[in-house]
Amino acid sequence: MKTDKLARIVSQNMRRNMGHMALSAIGIIAGIAAFSFFLALGLGVRHWVHSDNFLPLTKLEVIPPKKSLEKDPSKLKTPINDALVTQIRNRKEVRDAYPKMRFAFPGMGHGGKGLFGHDIHIEFIGDGIDPHLVKDHKGFSCGGKQKDCAFKDWWAIEQPKHQCRDNHDCPSAKPCLATTHSCAQCSCDADCGKANTCDPITKICIPALKCWPNDPYIRNQAGKIVKDEFGRPAHKKGHKDADCWRISSRFRCDTTRNRCTNACVYDDQCGPGYYCDKGLTHTCYRAIPALVSQYLIELYNGSVAPGRGWSQIDDKTVSQFLGLTFTAELGESVIGGAAINVKSLQRRIQLIGISDRAIPLGVTVPIGYVKRWNKYFSRKDAHGVSLEPFKFKHYTSVVVWLKDKSKVSSFTRFIKKLGFELSDNKAETVGLLITIVTILLSIVSAFIVLISAINISHTYYMLISERRWEIGVMRAVGASRWDIRNIILGEAAVLGLASGIAGLATGIGLARLVDVINQKWVPYFPFKPHTYFHFSWWLILFSLAFATLFCVAGAFLPANRAARMEPADALTVH
Amino acid sequence: MNKDCISLQGINKFYGSGQARQQVLFDVSLDIPCGELLSIVGTSGSGKSTLLNIIGGLDRNYEGTVLIQNANYANMDDAQLARLRNENIGFIFQAFNLLDHLTCWENVCLPALFDRRHQSALREHATEVLDRVGLSGKTDARPSNLSGGQKQRIAIARALFNHPTIMLCDEPTGNLDSDTGRQIIQLFRDLNEHDGITLILVTHENRLSQVAHRIVQIEDGRIASEQINTHPIRLESSGHIDGTDEVDQEHADPEKNAPNAAAPITGDRSGHQEAEPGSKT
Numbered sequence A: 001m002k003t004d005k006l007a008r009i010v011s012q013n014m015r016r017n018m019g020h021m022a023l024s025a026i027g028i029i030a031g032i033a034a035f036s037f038f039l040a041l042g043l044g045v046r047h048w049v050h051s052d053n054f055l056p057l058t059k060l061e062v063i064p065p066k067k068s069l070e071k072d073p074s075k076l077k078t079p080i081n082d083a084l085v086t087q088i089r090n091r092k093e094v095r096d097a098y099p100k101m102r103f104a105f106p107g108m109g110h111g112g113k114g115l116f117g118h119d120i121h122i123e124f125i126g127d128g129i130d131p132h133l134v135k136d137h138k139g140f141s142c143g144g145k146q147k148d149c150a151f152k153d154w155w156a157i158e159q160p161k162h163q164c165r166d167n168h169d170c171p172s173a174k175p176c177l178a179t180t181h182s183c184a185q186c187s188c189d190a191d192c193g194k195a196n197t198c199d200p201i202t203k204i205c206i207p208a209l210k211c212w213p214n215d216p217y218i219r220n221q222a223g224k225i226v227k228d229e230f231g232r233p234a235h236k237k238g239h240k241d242a243d244c245w246r247i248s249s250r251f252r253c254d255t256t257r258n259r260c261t262n263a264c265v266y267d268d269q270c271g272p273g274y275y276c277d278k279g280l281t282h283t284c285y286r287a288i289p290a291l292v293s294q295y296l297i298e299l300y301n302g303s304v305a306p307g308r309g310w311s312q313i314d315d316k317t318v319s320q321f322l323g324l325t326f327t328a329e330l331g332e333s334v335i336g337g338a339a340i341n342v343k344s345l346q347r348r349i350q351l352i353g354i355s356d357r358a359i360p361l362g363v364t365v366p367i368g369y370v371k372r373w374n375k376y377f378s379r380k381d382a383h384g385v386s387l388e389p390f391k392f393k394h395y396t397s398v399v400v401w402l403k404d405k406s407k408v409s410s411f412t413r414f415i416k417k418l419g420f421e422l423s424d425n426k427a428e429t430v431g432l433l434i435t436i437v438t439i440l441l442s443i444v445s446a447f448i449v450l451i452s453a454i455n456i457s458h459t460y461y462m463l464i465s466e467r468r469w470e471i472g473v474m475r476a477v478g479a480s481r482w483d484i485r486n487i488i489l490g491e492a493a494v495l496g497l498a499s500g501i502a503g504l505a506t507g508i509g510l511a512r513l514v515d516v517i518n519q520k521w522v523p524y525f526p527f528k529p530h531t532y533f534h535f536s537w538w539l540i541l542f543s544l545a546f547a548t549l550f551c552v553a554g555a556f557l558p559a560n561r562a563a564r565m566e567p568a569d570a571l572t573v574h
Numbered sequence B: 001m002n003k004d005c006i007s008l009q010g011i012n013k014f015y016g017s018g019q020a021r022q023q024v025l026f027d028v029s030l031d032i033p034c035g036e037l038l039s040i041v042g043t044s045g046s047g048k049s050t051l052l053n054i055i056g057g058l059d060r061n062y063e064g065t066v067l068i069q070n071a072n073y074a075n076m077d078d079a080q081l082a083r084l085r086n087e088n089i090g091f092i093f094q095a096f097n098l099l100d101h102l103t104c105w106e107n108v109c110l111p112a113l114f115d116r117r118h119q120s121a122l123r124e125h126a127t128e129v130l131d132r133v134g135l136s137g138k139t140d141a142r143p144s145n146l147s148g149g150q151k152q153r154i155a156i157a158r159a160l161f162n163h164p165t166i167m168l169c170d171e172p173t174g175n176l177d178s179d180t181g182r183q184i185i186q187l188f189r190d191l192n193e194h195d196g197i198t199l200i201l202v203t204h205e206n207r208l209s210q211v212a213h214r215i216v217q218i219e220d221g222r223i224a225s226e227q228i229n230t231h232p233i234r235l236e237s238s239g240h241i242d243g244t245d246e247v248d249q250e251h252a253d254p255e256k257n258a259p260n261a262a263a264p265i266t267g268d269r270s271g272h273q274e275a276e277p278g279s280k281t
């Protein structure tokens, strides 16, 4: 039988049995709708979880073996140190690897008056990461007009090189002077080389810079008045330090000498974004850039803000929130009881971004700060030599980016052989969970389709006994058994396909509805996805094939029975 | 006379199985030459329909041999048999068996849908055939809106669509009033005469069987008598039976002028038939 003729008979029959067909199709439609909906939900959530802005699969974290975590980290046989980081970085699977280091000292943070109306005091916990880890991150903001906002170890960049904490920091065994924390004091400009001067207060070499504290206009080093953006002479507006700030906010004008100095006693002497290290070096330093995680924001939005009537942080208000600073008292604790034998440090921390690379609870700063702080707070002997070098030489973990997902297993083998572990890959766990739930829901949907297929089968048995004589007529005018079977299976296939399309449309419609509800009614959270669903092409094809196949399968036995009938029998009874 | 179109040899037919097994045809043998108009008569339940179904290949559960144009049904598979029905045999039923969800012309060209041969302009051909059975203008009507006679004409058109060589008619007038019935029978006669279609006509009505060249009577599954009808009567469309030789001779095939005259059908049979005019299976 030719296809066009088959199609003709099938369409004739379908038109006639529209009611029956539509009724028996409802089950299939519902089944396919549920099936495609759940499968797309599973795929969509999986997609989202595996996307690089949620939990990238190619991002792994190498951690020390779990068994030894409880023990003294100094006894770790194979510590995570620079050598290991280099070894990992040289692997062919690895795109890049950067270490992380936890704070090995207590801390207390206070601040937030601008945001919360009054200062809050919390335990200051956090870690340090290599700035490279966030080099692709966009949207750092220090608030206001500050241009060079970046996640960098500013201290290492801006502080004079021979700044030291103990004798280890100084070259050729020069002592680290307790008063200035420099390796060796300079006594005159000649000690500092060309273009530098020995600052008389700090005894540190700094660039030799002039300032004109009594002049109302800002001048450059050549003594010329600087023009503002309108071409007029730039006014100091009462800031006598403005000549120095032009070069860097870490300088101020020493009015006795008309020279810029980095020495300070209180924060106001430092330029915008800079604060005075009052406890130790008495120099201006730039606020320490810090990142927080999305989880922290959610925690705040979910449980802190609502109870206290504070404003929530969302896409719009996040810009207000970024740039806020707070003070951290390093070496002190809200909980107390920490045995720290060195002076605590006061540092200004500035939140400049929200990042998935940040520690879930706490703040994340450039690793250089953490190394120095951990070193500073480590116990030392009488000569100032650290007794706990592992505190600033051993990393907590190494974040590794693999070139692609296929490299995961070989890299895992390599890491296990070295005696390390990979931190629980949340993506895999979550992904597995989602897969299981998706499979369960899909099985339920498949059952709906299966039951519908049985229903279809029943409907067809009915239809066929009703159309018994009709089949007899077709047989009499020349239909073979195969023709009859093909007609019935063809009808079933068309019915299945139509039901599949209707079911898919229902499923997609339902998904859209859920997405709209999600966008409108579900409260904002930073990684709220645009859609929870992913109707991949194979899902669509599979749903259609599934519906068609089940309909055809359901009609198979009735079709066979109809085909087996002797035409004479079919014609006699009706 | 041409060689045999249909040849039945020793047909036995059983229905049911085990205890309920019941024989309805007993050693039926019959040779039907091409171009013959054969009439089968018999009481209700005597096995006429059963026999016709076996001849038409609608029923394959029988013992014996059926040869259609020297081809043995036993050697044919289902597809070959279906093809034979499609291309060579036209069926007419008492109940018309039209598909009500299709229009007249769609019903008429139903055989074409199962025909492997290339066909085009189905509608045109269907209209032509409808013209021949006197139903021009009913192309797009629904069978349910037509009278019984018109319905049977559509069934005839459907049977004629693929130019069959054999037509098997099972009480085609059973559901029609006698006037319409006569017109339909006349139509069959014309088809037999003009187109040379071998025609088997199963009928209750004594008088209608008289149009045939030969009348076979079946009783309880056996051929009880066979009569050669030398003067097949002609049925006028008015419904009045015209038995005059003059009229008849014009239309009768000279070959069929057999020596014995038409024997009257027993009053017994005819009486039986009168008692059950509308009986059917």
Ligand SMILES: Nc1ncnc2c1ncn2[C@@H]1O[C@H](COP(=O)(O)OP(=O)(O)OP(=O)(O)O)[C@@H](O)[C@H]1O
Pocket (backbone or CB within 6 Å): A569, A572, B015, B016, B024, B042, B043, B044, B045, B046, B047, B048, B049, B050, B051, B279, B280, B281
């Ligand atoms: N499908 C069947 N199953 C069982 N017995 C059947 C079947 N069809 C017919 N019979 C029996 O076979 C016998 C012959 O039936 P058939 O229909 O051939 O008679 P008929 O001569 O056509 O009668 P009518 O003039 O009433 O149409 C009857 O006794 C009938 O009961």
Ligand SMILES: [Mg+2]
Pocket (backbone or CB within 6 Å): B048, B049, B050, B170, B280, B281
């Ligand atoms: Mg009968």
